[in-house]
Amino acid sequence: MDDATIDQLLIIGGVLGGLLLVAPGLIWLERRMLALWQDRYGPNRAGPFGLLVVLADTLKLFFKEDWTPPFADRFVFTIAPGIVVITVLMSFIVVPFAPGVIVSDLNIGLLFFLANSSLGAYSIILGGWASNNKYSLLGSMRGAAQMISYEVFMGLAMMGVVLLAGSFSMHTIVEAQKDMWFVIPQFLGFVIFFIAGIAETHRLPFDIPEAESELIAGFHSEYSGMKFGIFFVGEYLGIILISSVTVALYFGGWLGPDFMPPLVWFILKTFAFICFFILLRASLPRPRYDQLMEYGWKILLPLTLLNLMVTAGIVLLNKGI
Amino acid sequence: MVTIYIDNTPYQVKPGKNLLETCLTLGFDLPYFCWHPALGSVGACRQCAIKMYRDADDKSGRLVMSCMEPVSNNQRISIADKTAVDFREGVIEWLMTNHPHDCAVCDEGGACHLQDMTVMTGHTYRRFKFKKRTHVNQDLGPFINHEMNRCIQCYRCVRFYKDYAGGEDLDVFASKSNVYFGRSEPGTLESEFSGNLSEVCPTGVFTDKTLKQHYTRKWDLTMAPSICQHCSLGCNIIAGERYGDLRMIANRYHGEVNGYFICDRGRFGYEFVNAPARVRQTTQLGQPVDEDKAITQISELLKNSKVIGIGSPRASLESNYALKKLVGETNFHKGVSRQEQALMELAVSILNTGPVRALSMKEVEKADAVFILGEDLTNTSPMLALAIRQSVRQQPLHEVNALAVPEWNDAAAREIIQQKKGPLFVATVAETKLDSMATKTFRAAPQDISRLGFAVANLIDPSAPQVSNLHEDERAMSELIAKSLLASERPVIISGTSCQSDSVLKAAANVATALQKRNKNTGIVLTFPESNSVGLALMGGNPLEEAFQKVKSGNTDTVIILENDLYRHSQTTLVDEFLTKCKTVVVVDHSQQATSAKAQWLIPAGTFAEADGTIVNNEGRAQRYFQVYEKMNVKESWRWLTNLGATAGITPMQSWKNIDHITKALAQEEEVFRGIERVSLTSDYRMQDGQRVPRAPHRYSGRTAMLANVTVSEPKPPEDPDSGMSFTMEGTRAMPPSSMIPFFWSPGWNSVQSVNKYQEEVGAALRGGDPGIRLFEASATQSHYFNEVPEKFIAVDSKLWIVPLHHIYGSEELSAKSASVAKRVPLPYLMLNAEDAAKLGLKEGDAIEVAVGGDQLRLPVKVSASLSMGVAGLPAGLPTLSFVELPAWGLVKR
Amino acid sequence: MISIVRSLWLVFLHMFHKRETVQYPEQKNKLTTRWRGRIVLTRDPDMGERCVGCYLCAAACPVDCISLQATEDETGRRYPEFFRINFSRCIFCGYCEEACPTYAIQLIPDFEMGEYNRQNLVYEKKELLIDGPGKYPGYNYYKVAGLAIGGKGKGQAQNEAPPVDIKSLIP
Known part of the structure; x- marks a missing residue:
């Protein structure tokens, strides 16, 4: 085995291990941050800063009864939570953490990311359908509609970046931001991408498939124990994914002054967006389902198309000169 | 209208x-x-x-x-x-200006008419600033507690006690707001109906002293409709339980039987249920055994040995029938002596096949001429005496009607009536409490009472047998009685088994039959020794003596005794011999008694409070009593016997799962019990919304704490397989069917006065009809006279004709076991005529030795002016006296 | 849109606000006297048991977690023979205190009643009865009730006239 292969395996192991460690850590982070913004302390008893609450939560999930309802479609019910984790982890293949720290710099990187996040919708649809419960099914129907719709705007919003960088490769896109982060020329694209990202991860305020207060946890009503835990992990991985892709596409990826290594820059920027995700949860109420769809199709779609056309025009103009 | x-x-x-x-x-x-x-x-x-x-x-x-x-x-x-x-x-x-701030410590609270009325009128705050009037209380004996401060001067107590029930020792004293309701000096209330004061009093002046000893609010009681077990009248009662003990008996209104009142024996005789001498565990030779093991072993005996059964006049029809099925018809014995059985069967045949209708107590109240033969009603059937106290008002009430004064206008009616009384003739051995009401009394030996009856019948209808050698006084007396009876509209003849004389019963039947020919409204009332004597008499079976004979001749080695103390029905020596000869004695009973002490197997039966059953009262009315609460290890006798039968493989018993199956089988098998399954609703009865009738009021408290000292996890409440009632407050809060009213309550009416809401109209039948079914009606076609006129009683020197005398407290087995009643049980004595006593040189209280029925008794003498010469009275059934077959000749010695 | 950004900002600023949390076992909150916590049975100023066993608390209890048995001493003073509260059922609604006509049952500011064994939450009279009048000093039910008890005969309560002489006919 040559050094390159070993390096490659190390990167794969590092990314996988890192993500799976960080994802549950976000439980603690989210609860601490929410508490912070609600004038509380959050978990602060178990271990230093309450960090062991992560362990406690994981243990609890492991020891909970792993119950499959007798009326559920057993096979589908079991694999559904796995799908979301697998598809999100697959997306990380194309995320450039630092120069050289990328599992595979595919030249169709963004398309690969889009493809995988579309597949993630199956997790929700299958989970809700297999539960054989009307609330779960309602939740998964909402989820499907929401994710497919916002996929469209997300893809279109990213096209602005692709136009400017001239490549679908994430690595190339980051490199293209040496002089200026794309957030400046593509501010509108960034905003739409981020909104679509929230909808993709069905995080608050767009947690319409779960909608605790109306659908009593929606597509995962029937899930308990570690199956529920996997859904949970999938959601946090989604947050990290959207945050890191945002950083890569609009905030110059690992680029930053030299006093810190590029990986640290990337992690710091990603962390900031994760915190922003939590801030959204702490402050915004959930829109109605129809409001969400209306907002997507009637506002975001025209805006993205406009953004795309203007960007394309500018690019063409620049080329022409 | x-x-x-x-x-x-x-x-x-x-x-x-x-x-x-x-x-x-x-x-x-x-x-x-x-x-x-x-x-x-x-x-x-x-x-x-x-x-x-x-x-x-x-x-x-x-x-x-x-x-x-x-x-x-x-x-x-x-x-x-x-x-x-x-x-x-x-x-x-x-x-309320003088009503004390007592509700928290008052037994009436929560079931108080004054509280209800205060809330109903809206009065809330005492504005009167001056001092409250107070009174000193009196000790009124073991039954009634006195707290005069609470009095609101409604006068109901004296109106009931004196005017209605004929009591003489409760009265009203002093004047204005100082009026005082009590006795002239502290002491036990003499009336047999004093317990009703606790229900008549609208507040807490007179309360139930036995309830006070284990006080529970009405809302905390688990209650069920029940039937009094202490005499043959079958008064309807409500029995209330808390924490596994029976706490209280209250009257349950029945338009035909007991109306608004019950006697003190019925109200206070319940404490035997809580007595330490209860059988609470299946035992073999005194050692506790597992009940399944006991059932298996006894059922082995049933299969392998010759078994006889002894029933009981105080056990339910179901229990007696289950025993009869278990041992077979020929091996079933009624558990009473040949003499008593003959009396019971004679009395039942008079009511059942004679021409005269057996009256209910309500009808007795409306009777306008009464002739009592041989019964001291106040002591044998107290509520009947109360009914007679009302019937003597019937003729004087004509005057009230003539003056267009309504009968309910009590003060005016009593003013018009004054001391006038309708015809009442009391022919008994000794003086009775009804004597003061009587037009004329007649004191004689049972034979002569019978002769008087035969003479009256002959005077009314000459085709009735004649009586020879009638004394002049007796002739005059019989003429007066015959005249009065013929002049009345609704005469009633009352007799019973208590003087143990068949000729008295026959005489009563003759008088009634003769009158019936002239007046179709004639009624007859016969009283019986125990609560289910009539039911047992209808059941068939052999007398106790035959059981003794079977064991003596070696035909039998095992005996099952059902709720019966044989020592109360036969001589000690005979019972001793019988019980020793039996290889195995199985006693199914709820209380320890002399027979159960000699049992190899003792099985804990439920009392009326822990069992369901049907009993038949003296007018042939079958009435159902319902279980009040579940007690560990205790089961209904019929359930034990059915389990035994099912284990032994006796065919019909294997399919008997609850009381409905037994009553149904009984009704199908025996003609006379036809219709008995309709006495109460079946166990699958549910209210309109599909729920049960709750035994506990909706305010019932402490569900999650009362057993928390044992374990903090609450047990599942027991389910009732035998009735449509629940043992808890769960169920429908609507008015239950009249046969299943566990307690009277209506919004705003927490006291017993809420009974108004349960009646079709005030004072009439309960909504849906009064419960119970009369098993027989007089068959009018037959009109037959008894011809056996007894010979005149002739006093014999040095011998006394000893007759039984009954006592309201003491003569009945179960009530005498209850602590409060036990305080009123008299000491044994021998009652002598004054002349006989003088002849023997005895004064009141001197000891005398009597040899009667093979027993030697030493008793103090009680001298009576009214007892006939040559006749002596011995108290019947006292717990301290052993059984003597009476009447019998007794040899007396100083 | 602006309002969304504004609320995000305002929520973000809460990061720098003072925490509301009281760090319970180390810091303790001040409870007011009418705080509804552990239930006690009190005594009157003469140190007699206030509870007269009237069953009103038990009847008022919506979860039926109070059970008792009234009895009386030889002088006629009523008291509970046993008094049991199943705190594993209690919802601390305070209805029992409201229903109590003698101020005997009171809810006090103490909630630290946790147990590892549920059976230990069943309190009997010896655990409930305290040696004092609790929140209502001075009140003695028997001083206003008409019942005679040891040390207080008929007519000796507050605002009571001496017992009537029934032999007197003076108007």
Whole structure:
């Protein structure tokens, strides 16, 4: 085995291990941050800063009864939570953490990311359908509609970046931001991408498939124990994914002054967006389902198309000169 | 029917009643104190004020007391009128000026008519600033507690005690707001009906002292409809339980049987249920054994040995029938002596196949001439004595009617009647409490009482057998009785088994039969020794002596004794011999007694409070009593016997799962019990919404704490397989069917006065009809006279004809085991005629030795002026006296 | 849109606000006297048991977690023979205190009643009865009730006239 292969395996192991460690850590982070913004302390008893609450939560999930309802479609019910984790982890293949720290710099990187996040919708649809419960099914129907719709705007919003960088490769896109982060020329694209990202991860305020207060946890009503835990992990991985892709596409990826290594820059920027995700949860109420769809199709779609056309025009103009 | 307008709404009502009972019948909530449905109106408390208008144009109207105004056509009244409402509130406010701040420590609280009426009128705050009047209490004996401070001077107590029940030792003293209701000096209340004061008193002046010893509020009691077990009249009662003990007996209204009252033996005799001498565990030779093991072993005996069964007149029909099925018809014995069995069967045949109808107590109250033969009713069947106290008013009431005074106008009616009384003839061995009411009394030996009866029958109908050698006094007496009976409209002849003489019963039957020929309204009432004597007599079976014979001749080695103390029905030596000869004695009973002490197997049966069953009263009315609560290890006798039978493989018993199956089988098998399955609703009966009838009121407290000391996890409440009632407060809060009323309650009416809401009209039958089914009616076709006129009783020197004398407290087995009643049980004595006593040189209290029925007794002498020469009285059934077959000749010695 | 950004900002600023949390076992909150916590049975100023066993608390209890048995001493003073509260059922609604006519049952500001064994939450009279009048000093039910008890005969309560001489006919 040559050094390159070993390096490659190390990167794969590092990314996988890192993500799976960080994802549950976000439980603690989210609860601490929410508490912070609600004038509380959050978990602060178990271990230093309450960090062991992560362990406690994981243990609890492991020891909970792993119950499959007798009326559920057993096979589908079991694999559904796995799908979301697998598809999100697959997306990380194309995320450039630092120069050289990328599992595979595919030249169709963004398309690969889009493809995988579309597949993630199956997790929700299958989970809700297999539960054989009307609330779960309602939740998964909402989820499907929401994710497919916002996929469209997300893809279109990213096209602005692709136009400017001239490549679908994430690595190339980051490199293209040496002089200026794309957030400046593509501010509108960034905003739409981020909104679509929230909808993709069905995080608050767009947690319409779960909608605790109306659908009593929606597509995962029937899930308990570690199956529920996997859904949970999938959601946090989604947050990290959207945050890191945002950083890569609009905030110059690992680029930053030299006093810190590029990986640290990337992690710091990603962390900031994760915190922003939590801030959204702490402050915004959930829109109605129809409001969400209306907002997507009637506002975001025209805006993205406009953004795309203007960007394309500018690019063409620049080329022409 | 006439029309009256209440607050401008027309109602069709019965004329002749007063407005208060009319309003209550119509369902209005109108407060009252001094009025009582059984006692009538006196208009003393001013609480039931309403507005009455001259006509539709009269706008001002005038205040009247609704209890004093008769209903008339097109009457216009208002209950809601402001003046009337204010007046009623004002009256309560005055009453409350002296009422103490006692509710928290008052036994009436929560079931208090005064509380209900105060809330109903809206009075809340005492504005009167001056001092409260106080009174000193009296000790009124073991039954009734006295707390005079609480009195509101409604006079109901003395009106009941003196006017209605004929008591003489409770009265009213002093004047104005100082009036005092009590005895002239502290002491036990003498009346047999004193317990009713606790229900008649609208507040807590007179309360149940036995309840006070284990006090529980009415809302905390688990209650069930039950039937009194202490005599043959079958009064309807409510039995209440808390924390596994029976706490209280209250009257349960029955329009035909007991009405609003019960006697003290019934009310206070319940404590035997809680007594330490209860059988609470299956035992073999005194050692506790597992009940399944016991069932298996005893059922082995059933299969492998010759078994006889001994039934009981105090056990339910179901239990006796289960025993009969278990051992087979020929091996079933009634558990009473040959003499008693013959008397019971004779009495039942008089009622069943004779021409005269057996009357209910309600009908006795309406009778206008009464002839009692041989029965000291106050002591054998107390409530019948109370009914007779009302029937002597029937003839004088004609005068009241003639003056157009309504009968319910009590003060006026009593003023008109004064001391006048209708014809009542009491022919008994010794003096009775009814003597003071009697037109004439007759004291003689049972034979002579019988002869008097035969003579009366002969005078009424010459085709009845003649009596020879009648004494001049007896002839005059019989003529007077015959004349009075013939002159009356609804005569009733009363007799019973208590003087142990078949000829007295026959004489009573002859008088009734003779009268019936002349007057179709004639009635007869016979009393029986125990609560289910009639049911047992109808059941068939052999006398106790035959069981003894079977064991003696070696035909039998095992005996199952059902709820029976044989020592009360036969001589000690005979029973001793019988029990020693038996290889195995199985006793199924609830209380330890002499027989159970000798049993190899002792099985804990339920008392009436822990069991369901049906008993038949003296008029042939089958009535169901319902289990009140579950007690660990204790089961109904019929359930034990059915389990035994099912384990032994006796065919019909394997399919008996609850009481319905047994009553159904009994009704199908025996003609006379046909229809008995309809006595109560079946166990699958549910209220309209599919729920059970709750035994506990909705305010029942402590569910999650009462057993928490044992374990904090609450046990599942027991389920009742035998009735449509639940043991908890879960169930439908609607009015239950009349046979299943566990307690009387209506919104705003927490006291027993809420019974008004359960009646079709005030004082009439319960809604849906009074419960119980009469098993037989007189068959009018037969008219046959008994011809066996006994010989005249002739006193014999040095011998005394000893007859049984009954005592309300003591002569009945179960009530005598209860602590409060035990305090009133007399010491054994021998009652002698004054002349006989003088002849023997004895004074009151001297000891005398009597040899009777093979027993030697040493007893103090009681001298009586009225007992006949040559006759002596011995108390029957006292716990301290052993059984003697009476009447019998006794040899006396100083 | 602006309002969304504004609320995000305002929520973000809460990061720098003072925490509301009281760090319970180390810091303790001040409870007011009418705080509804552990239930006690009190005594009257003469140190007699206030509870007269009237069953009103038990009847008022919506979860039926109070059970008792009234009895009386030889002088006629009523008291509970046993008094049991199943705190594993109690919802601390305070209805029992409201229903109590003698101020005997009171809810006090103490909630630290946790147990590892549920059975230990069943309190009997010896655990409930305290040696003092609790929140209502001075009140003695028997001083206003008409019942005679040891040391207080008929007519000796507050605002009571001496017992009537029934032999007297003076108006």
